[in-house]
Amino acid sequence: MPKAFDFANPPFDRLTAPELERFAACLDVAFFQKGETILRPGDQPSAFYVLIKGAVQELAGDQVIAILGPNDCFDSGFLIERGTRHAFVVQEEVICYVAPIDDIVDLIANNKTFAEFFYRDISIKLDALVARQEVRALQPVTMATVRDAYVRRPPLVPAATSIFAAASRMRAEQASSILVQDGERTGIVTDHDLREKVILERRDLDQPIGPIATYELIGIEAGDLLVEALLRLTRHGLHRLVVYQDGAIQGVLDQIDLLSFLSTQSHIVLIQAERAGSIAELRRASEQLLVLVEVLHGHGTKISYITRLVGELTRRIAAKLFQLLASPALQANACLMVMGSEGRGDQILKTDQDNGLILRDGVDLPEVEQFGAAFTEALISFGYPRCPGNIMVSNPVWAKPLAAYQADLLRWLTQPDETALMNLAIFLDAAPVAGDASLLQAAKAHLAALASGNRACFARFARPIDSFDTPLGIFSHLIASQGADRDALDLKRGGIFPIVHGVRALAFEQGLSETNTVERIKQLTEQRLIEPAFATDLTEAYSFMLGLRLQTRLDQMRLEQPPDNLIRPQDLNRFERDLLKDSLVIVNKFKERIRYHFNLKML
Amino acid sequence: MLPRALARPLARWRLKEPRFAYLFEPPPDDDLVSLDCETTGLDVASAEILSIAAIKIRARRILTSQRLSLLIRRSAPTHRATVLVHHLRAVDSAGGIELDEALEQLLAFIGARPLVGYYLSFDLRMLNKFLRPKLGTGLINRAIEVSELYYDAKTHRLPDRHVDLSFASLSRDLDLPELPAHDPFNDALLAAMAYLRLTGGGWRVPDG
Structure with a gap:
């Protein structure tokens, strides 16, 4: 067996020991010289290559899309697409393992996690990552269904089985209950039943289990809400419910599992925020946010749920604070809005405040100034830092009547300097949080009317998409040239911003x-501006990068380092690096589309 | 040393067993075989063979999937120092095959193909020590010494330079992967890699 083979390297870390042994035994070692083309587009390769030494360029047309180095492998695309799409050309003399395709195909057929690696489509790769971490998606508790919680599958025995045999079976499968099939009927016997009906009644253990089972089962459909399950348990004083799916018994929902599921849920924090009667109570709810995010992320919760949760909580806190601080006149005649990442609902932690107030024209509201200052201070005390650009309700520029905003919008469109474009971007992401939402709607409608049909204006707006280079180079996968040691890349500017801004421009x-x-x-996508497959890639790339950024932030907070948006590729594992690379390829594709769509090359 | 043209008929004439005649025919294909033996010592007269590995090289490819890896059964107690170098204890060798059986398999595997190795002459002398009584002659396969190829490459531009021929130095210079040493399979694989690096034309002698 070639012992140089790096078994710890994906995708081979997913193989079992016997699989690895068989796989290693079928490997050859090949040499390729500089300039040699190992695979051409359209080739039906008979081998799969894993680099030991040297470098290979992966080319799409004339464009180098990746440089593969030691431990990288190619080409996995053909496994699902039947045919290599890219050319693989030796850049630096290569020593590589050559695995016969048939053996890889065998492994793929027999090992699901191994197979997943090869599905080149990034969303499937991401799902594989999620599956490996045994992630359970987080949903607001009101939406969570029974199948989201842990449904146990107790053993099923015929009614004629002896009590002793049934109990042995329960022990063997570590089950606290067992299902009993009696003709058409299905019953259940629990630990509790064994104590009450067998031990305390001194029943013979060789008697059949059938007669002691309970056949009037209280059950619930797998698709029903967890809240309903909780109610049913309480109402009937039960410890478990039978879970049905399309009339058939699926398993058993244990009270313990239900409660543990609920206790990790976020709704508790949201409810706390909702019920807060004072700023101090609201602050307590807000303080749990970080803990919650850390716990959720630590448990592998999907990043899109975390952002949704954090966004929801932030808005509720702001809304509640508005209720607590604003006079009834202000609440009736103003719209509190959050902007920037808060408005997009994209923030992953407590971010800088970006908020504003739109006042109804012609209503005199002298208390605005005092409210603004109190609101901003309260949020600061909750841990939301002051906005460096001073986009806060305490700033009169962002707390003024509708007509004044409308004048601003016209100026931003017609005199588009850097600040104007930035303000426009921030305002486009504004979302109403409390007060009269129609004021913000009116401002946005005004903006839409002003800009309507003005292609040059949209193009100018889209243009900053090229402000930052994607840190994906021609001569390496990831360009890490930022930071003090020049070994990091700016994920926000290089990856996240282009997606946010391009999408914003289209919207x-x-x-x-x-x-x-x-x-x-x-x-x-519904409007056919983005094709569905690309939309999926774009969304997954975006979520993946947000997740990476969250991880970095959490690490920085733990180490008490100042927050930044830098990612050090060497801190990532191979799988993550691969995904980041794929994500940045998608960023580049998206930028290209945006440039084309808005004709940016003509500007 | 005899010219190859003469060596072949001479060896065939000396050959005791006609079933080994294939060893002295022209090679059946263009393959080469990288070879390495692990022994109990470096003195040919007293050393024993512990294990043998052979890997075919076809064009630019090392056929590790069709390798030959032989562990020899030994009866004599293994010297402690050898155990420390090769990690082969007597108990490991107990699972091996008889030397005679190993040599038969090896001969069938290499045939008349040219052999590649690092310090190959030692391996050949070791093998021939046991083959001569059996065949009546030693192997006459062409021997390609990678340290010689390396020396030639290094002295091509600077004829008088000193060349460190240790395997560590050669391996570093040729940028070969790091493999655990003193495993005959790995050593044969590294020799094959060194051979392909040195004959591929892609390798440039580093300055200095």
Whole structure:
């Protein structure tokens, strides 16, 4: 067996020891010289290559899309697409393992996690990552269904089985209950039943289990809400419910599992925020946010749920604070809005405050100034830092009547300097949080009317998408040239911003009122501005990068380092690096589309 | 040393067993075989063979999937120092095959193909020590010494330079992968890699 083979390297870390042994035994070692083409587009390769030494360029047309180095392998695309799409050309003399395709195909057929690696489509790769971490998606508790919780599958025995045999079976499968099949009927016997009906009644253990089973089962459908399950348990004083799916018994929902599921849920924090009667109570709810995010992320919760949760909580806190601080006149005649990442619902932690107030024209509200200052201070005390650009209700520029905003919007469109474009971007992401939402709607409608049909204006707006280079180079996968040691890349500028801004520009042009990036992508897909397959890739790339950023932030907070958006590729594992690379390829593709769509090359 | 043209008929004439005649025919294909033996010592007269590995090289490819890896059964107690170098204890060798059986398999595997190795002459002398009584002659396969190829490459531009011929130095210079040493399979694999690096034309002698 070639012992140089790096078994710890994906995808081979997913193989079992016997699989690895068989796989290693079928490997050859091949040499390729500089300039040699190992695979051409359209080739039906008979071998799969794993680099030991040297470098291979992966080319799409003339464009180098990746440089593969030691431990990288190619080409997995053909496994699902039947045919290599890219050319693989030796850049630096290569020593590589050559695995016969048939053996890889065998492994793929027999090992699901191994197979997943090869599905090149990034969303499937991401799902594989999720599956490996045994992630359970987080949903608001009101939406969570029985199948989201842990449904146990107790053993099933015929009614004629002896009590002793049934109990042995329960022990063997570590089950606290067992299902009993008696003709058409299905019953259940629990630990509790064994104590009450067998031990305390001195029943013979060789008697059949059938007679002691309970056949009037209280059950619930797998698709029913967990809240309903909780109610049913309480109402009947039960410890478990039988779970049905299409009339057939699926398993058993244990009270313990239900409660443990609920206790990790976020709704508790949301409810606390909702019920807060004072600023101090609201602050307590807010303080749990970080803990919650850390716990959720630590348990592998999907990043889109975390952002949704954090967004929801932030808005509720702001809304509650508005209720607590604003006079009834202000609440009736103003719209509190959050902007920037808060408006998009994209923030992953407590971010800088970005909020504003739109006042109804012609209503005199002298208390605005005092409210603004109190609101901003309260949020600071909750841990939301002051906005460096001073986009806060305490700043009169962002707390003024509708007519004044409308004048601003016209100026931003017609005199588009850097600040104007930035303000426009921030305002486009504004979402109403409390007060009269129609004021913000009116401002946005005004903006849409002003910009409507003005292609040059949309193009100018889209243009900053090229402000930062994607840190994906011609001569290496990831360009890490940022930071003190020049070994990091700026994920926000290089990866996240282009997606957010490109999507925002398209949404602006289409007059969408939606502010969330993922939702905007959905709507743009419905309007056929983005094709569905690419939309999926774009969304997953975006979520993946947000997740990476969250991880970095959490690490920085733990180490008490100042927050930044830098990612050090060497801190990532191979799988993550691969995904980041794929994500940045998608960023590049998206930028290209945006440039084309808005004709940016002509500007 | 005899010219190859003469060596072949001479060896065939000396050959005791006609079934080994294939060893002295022209090679059946263009393959080469990288070879390495692990022994109990470096003195040919007293050393024993512990294990043998052979890997075919076809064009630019090392056929590790069709390798030959032989562990020899030994009866004599293994010297402690050898155990420390090769991690082969007497108990490991107990699972091996008889030397005679190993040599038969090896001969069938290499045939008349040219052999590649690092310090190959030692391996050949070791093998021939046991083959001569059996065949009546030693192997006459062409021997390609990678340290010689390396020396030639290094002195091509600077004829008088000193060349460190240790395997560690050669391996570093040729940028070969790091493999656990003193495993005959790995050593044969590294020799094959060194051979392909040195004959591929892609390798440039580093300056200095």
